[in-house]
Amino acid sequence: MKILxxxxxxxxxxxxxKIAASGTWYDSADLxxxxxxxxxxxxxxxxxxxxxxxxxxxxxxxxxxxRVKETMKKALAMGCxxxxxxxxxxxxxxxxxxxAAIIAEYAKDxxxxxxxxxxxxxxxxxxxxxxxxxxxLGIPSISTIVTFxxxxxxxEVKRExxxxxxxxxxxRTPALVTCQLGLNxxxxxxxxxxxxxxxxxxxxxxxxxxxxxEARMETVKxxxxxxxxxxxxxxxxxxxxxxxLIQILKEKTGVLA
Amino acid sequence: xKILLVAEYRDGKLxxxxxxxxxxxxxxxxxxVMFLAGSEAAxxxxxxxxxxxxxAVCGEFNPDVHKALLLDVIAREQPEMIAFSHSSYGWDLAPxxxxxxxxxxxxxxxxxxxGALVVPACNAKLRRNxxxxxxxxxxxxxxxxxxxxxAPAGTPAVEKISADAAGKLEFGGYExxxxxxxxxxxxxxxxxxxxxxxxxxxxxxxxxxxxxxxGEYGASxxxxxxxxxxxxxxxxTTGQSVAPKLYVACGISGAIxxxxxxxxxxxxxxxxxxxxxxxxxxxxxxxxxDLKQFVPLLTEKLQAL
Ligand SMILES: Cc1cc2nc3c(=O)[nH]c(=O)nc-3n(C[C@H](O)[C@H](O)[C@H](O)COP(=O)(O)OP(=O)(O)OC[C@H]3O[C@@H](n4cnc5c(N)ncnc54)[C@H](O)[C@@H]3O)c2cc1C
Ligand SMILES: Nc1ncnc2c1ncn2[C@@H]1O[C@H](COP(=O)(O)O)[C@@H](O)[C@H]1O
Numbered sequence: 071m072k073i074l075x076x077x078x079x080x081x082x083x084x085x086x087x088k089i090a091a092s093g094t095w096y097d098s099a100d101l102x103x104x105x106x107x108x109x110x111x112x113x114x115x116x117x118x119x120x121x122x123x124x125x126x127x128x129x130x131x132x133x134x135x136x137r138v139k140e141t142m143k144k145a146l147a148m149g150c151x152x153x154x155x156x157x158x159x160x161x162x163x164x165x166x167x168x169x170a171a172i173i174a175e176y177a178k179d180x181x182x183x184x185x186x187x188x189x190x191x192x193x194x195x196x197x198x199x200x201x202x203x204x205x206x207l208g209i210p211s212i213s214t215i216v217t218f219x220x221x222x223x224x225x226e227v228k229r230e231x232x233x234x235x236x237x238x239x240x241x242r243t244p245a246l247v248t249c250q251l252g253l254n255x256x257x258x259x260x261x262x263x264x265x266x267x268x269x270x271x272x273x274x275x276x277x278x279x280x281x282x283x284e285a286r287m288e289t290v291k292x293x294x295x296x297x298x299x300x301x302x303x304x305x306x307x308x309x310x311x312x313x314x315l316i317q318i319l320k321e322k323t324g325v326l327a
Numbered sequence: 328x329k330i331l332l333v334a335e336y337r338d339g340k341l342x343x344x345x346x347x348x349x350x351x352x353x354x355x356x357x358x359x360v361m362f363l364a365g366s367e368a369a370x371x372x373x374x375x376x377x378x379x380x381x382x383a384v385c386g387e388f389n390p391d392v393h394k395a396l397l398l399d400v401i402a403r404e405q406p407e408m409i410a411f412s413h414s415s416y417g418w419d420l421a422p423x424x425x426x427x428x429x430x431x432x433x434x435x436x437x438x439x440x441x442g443a444l445v446v447p448a449c450n451a452k453l454r455r456n457x458x459x460x461x462x463x464x465x466x467x468x469x470x471x472x473x474x475x476x477x478a479p480a481g482t483p484a485v486e487k488i489s490a491d492a493a494g495k496l497e498f499g500g501y502e503x504x505x506x507x508x509x510x511x512x513x514x515x516x517x518x519x520x521x522x523x524x525x526x527x528x529x530x531x532x533x534x535x536x537x538x539x540x541x542g543e544y545g546a547s548x549x550x551x552x553x554x555x556x557x558x559x560x561x562x563x564t565t566g567q568s569v570a571p572k573l574y575v576a577c578g579i580s581g582a583i584x585x586x587x588x589x590x591x592x593x594x595x596x597x598x599x600x601x602x603x604x605x606x607x608x609x610x611x612x613x614x615x616x617d618l619k620q621f622v623p624l625l626t627e628k629l630q631a632l
Contacts, residue, residue: 083450083580084601096453166422167431193449196434197413201422210391210495213419231337231415232564234504237388240497252552286431290443291456301607305615312625315596316632318612323594325516325540325573326632 071126075116075150075186076173076200077109079134079141080193087294094289095162096193105141108188110256112249115218116186117149117257122220127151129182133172134161139272146267147259153270158277164285166194170202171283176275177207184225185246189214200248211246212239216253328357331406333397335416336365336382338501344412345371350473351410354439360404361483364393374481378488385490388416388498394423395492401428406463413467425465432465433457435583437472450582451605470564470587508559509543516542516573519562519589520550523578523599523618527555532622533577539629540573547579563588577618581606598622 081087081101090097105113113130120126130150132138135158142153156172158164164172177185185207187200197213204211216236217228223243228236230250259267302318304311320326332348334341341363349371352359361373364380364387371377378400385392397420401409409424411417413435425432438445443456444466511517518537520530530550537544546556548563562569564584574592579585581597581604589595590609597610598618607613614621 081449083452084604086603087449087452089453094455096449165431166434167425195446195448195450196432197418198422198425198432198434201419202426205423205426212496214415228502229415230565231501234558234561234565235337236502238499238502239388240499241495251548255553286429286461287433287457287459289455290458292448293454293456295447295451295454295608297608301610302612303602303607303615304612305602308616308621308624311614311616311621312628315612315614315625316628319573319594319596322611323573325542326629 071123071184072180072182073116073120073126073128073184073186074131074177074182075109075112075128075145076131077113077141077145078106078188078191079103079132079138080106080191083192089292094292096292098162103137103141105144106188106191108190108192108249108251111251111253112186112188113145113148113150114254114256115249116184118254119184119220120149129154131156131173131176133158133164133169133277135159142272143267144259146270146272147264148257149263151270153272155272155274156277156280157274165287166196166198166202167286168281168283170199170206172277172280173199173203174206175280175282177203183243184220187246187248189248189250197248200246204246207246209244209246210241211248212241213248214250215247216250218247218253328355328408329404329406330355330357330359330408330410331401331404332359332361333409333411333417333420334361334363334365334371335412335414336363336369337387339366339369341365341369341371344414344470345373346475346479347412347468347470347473348410349373349479350475351468353475354473357408360400360406362397362400364396367485370483370485372479372481373483375483377483377485379485380488380490386494386498389494389496390420390423391494391496392490392492393420394427395490396488397424398427399488399490408464408466411465411467413469417467421465421467428463428465429461430463430465431459431461432467433459434467435469436466437469447583450580451608452603469583505558508557511543511545511560511562511567511569514543514569515571516540517545517562517569517571518542518575518577519545519547519579520556520577521547521579522549524550525619527553529619530555532619532626536575536577536622536626536629539626540575542571542573545569547585576606576610577622579606580604581608
């Protein structure tokens with residue numbers, strides 16, 4: 071069985087963001103980078119599937135600059151067999167359609183039985199790439215899965231809807247699924263596995279070889295939302311803050327009456 | 328401009344998000360037509376043409392068939408824009424339709440400004456204005472971003488449609504949300520633990536503060552996904568919607584899916600180390616502090632009152 075998992079490297083969302091000189095994206099300097107949270111679930115599920123079916127080859131794909139290799143190494147340490155790095159210094163500027171097209175171009179003649187992606191990326195958050203790539207490849211896709219099982223060329227999943235309701239779905243492989251938070255418990259790479267990962271194959275492909283489409287939209291401006299105001303920000307000594315907060319609760323709410 | 332609005336239907340009911348789509352069309356000063364895979368027994372109040380596919384025949388969730396039905400309507404109506412809700416139905420179907428139409432898709436639109444579509448980025452810390460280069464545009468709208476000023480009114484002119492396409496997915500029905508136990512919607516005070524609590528032991532701090540305030544404790548999704556708190560205490564789009572007199576968010580960043588479940592609370596206090604956390608957008612008071620220090624202190628002082 072051949073499995074592909076697509077991951078993205080994103081900044082830690084608690085970072086202090088600055089707008090880049092271009093004015094159309096955030097500045098990539100001074101940020102802490104990590105694996106997109108949704109993709110950690112995708113990697114874990116792909117690794118669990120590989121462990122289940124035994125005879126499997128699992129590739130992790132990531133489009134981005136040299137920097138993203140660090141995150142790919144984590145996926146390798148979690149249990150992916152090989153890495154395909156699509157080298158692209160201008161990845162941040164690419165829209166979901168281009169990213170999906172790169173993935174589909176890479177995957178098209180490799181006969182993957184299953185492709186895992188995250189349901190969305192934390193920075194761009196389009197929730198498009200997985201479903202789009204499947205459409206390009208002409209294979210069925212199921213988005214936002216919270217359970218996954220595989221047997222004999224068929225998958226059975228639960229897809230999450232609003233309010234905690236789930237829909238039960240089945241389809242045949244080859245197929246693509248997009249992974250939602252809570253799908254599984256992503257493993258922490260162990261030290262021996264981190265060492266082993268260093269020896270795994272990690273090839274780089276130039277993006278120009280795989281990108282055959284043009285962007286259909288562009289970001290004209292990125293900015294901080296206007297603070298709606300009204301909200302009070304309290305800073306300082308925690309003891310005094312607690313007193314102040316109690317005072318406010320007494321004045322503004324009926325809950326301490 | 329003409330917009331095709333894709334309304335939603337689940338488990339025999341029309342979803343209220345249909346009116347957000349209508350509000351969006353009004354904001355765009357556009358003509359609209361509507362599509363619904365639903366039933367004649369549950370139609371929206373809408374003054375316009377509504378293409379209705381019978382969900383009993385085409386399925387409530389059947390993306391391949393719904394795509395085929397939509398493409399048929401689009402061929403007839405030639406809308407410049409197709410609008411979905413950014414919901415489990417919408418974010419799944421929109422890319423399929425966009426791809427078939429060779430259209431750009433802009434996800435989670437929250438506003439329109441300067442002729443561009445406005446979308447959030449980085450957990451709503453940032454915003455982006457997006458411009459589209461294709462003849463047709465597919466959009467998904469953030470839940471709650473667009474609302475009607477007046478009560479919805481009108482009766483749609485229904486045009487029934489059907490498709491003979493077959494789907495690649497087999498739908499096996501719904502599984503209801505976990506039931507029972509705590510009904511957060513009745514609590515007057517809710518204190519919620521977010522990922523900022525750091526470890527399961529610290530949930531007790533948050534629960535103690537809730538008790539000191541004679542309320543219930545809740546949690547954000549990562550805390551529930553980690554198994555630290557049961558799902559029935561989850562606040563947000565995939566948990567419960569609450570509107571207590573007081574909501575205290577401890578170590579919660581304020582992602583849109585969490586805000587959707589609590590922003591109607593009467594008074595909101597956020598405790599967060601990050602002054603720029605998006606929860607600040609809705610908080611009446613943002614206490615910039617480490618919750619591990621601040622929460623026990625506050626609890627103690629409240630107990631001493
Ligand atoms: C379809 C969908 C549905 C979803 N449904 C829900 C839902 O129903 N409910 C929900 O909550 N989420 C939901 N989510 C997830 C949501 O997008 C966010 O990922 C989630 O709400 C983040 O939870 P959090 O704020 O606890 O964690 P984070 O975003 O990681 O934020 C942690 C916060 O804690 C602060 N912090 C860290 N340490 C401390 C400290 N010591 N003291 C004080 N503050 C600290 C940080 O500054 C940060 O702001 C959903 C997502 C999707 C895609
Ligand atoms: N640069 C990238 N490299 C590899 N996979 C990506 C990249 N960007 C997005 N993806 C995949 O597409 C998913 C959805 O991303 P998005 O459509 O941007 O929200 C992510 O969870 C990843 O699995």
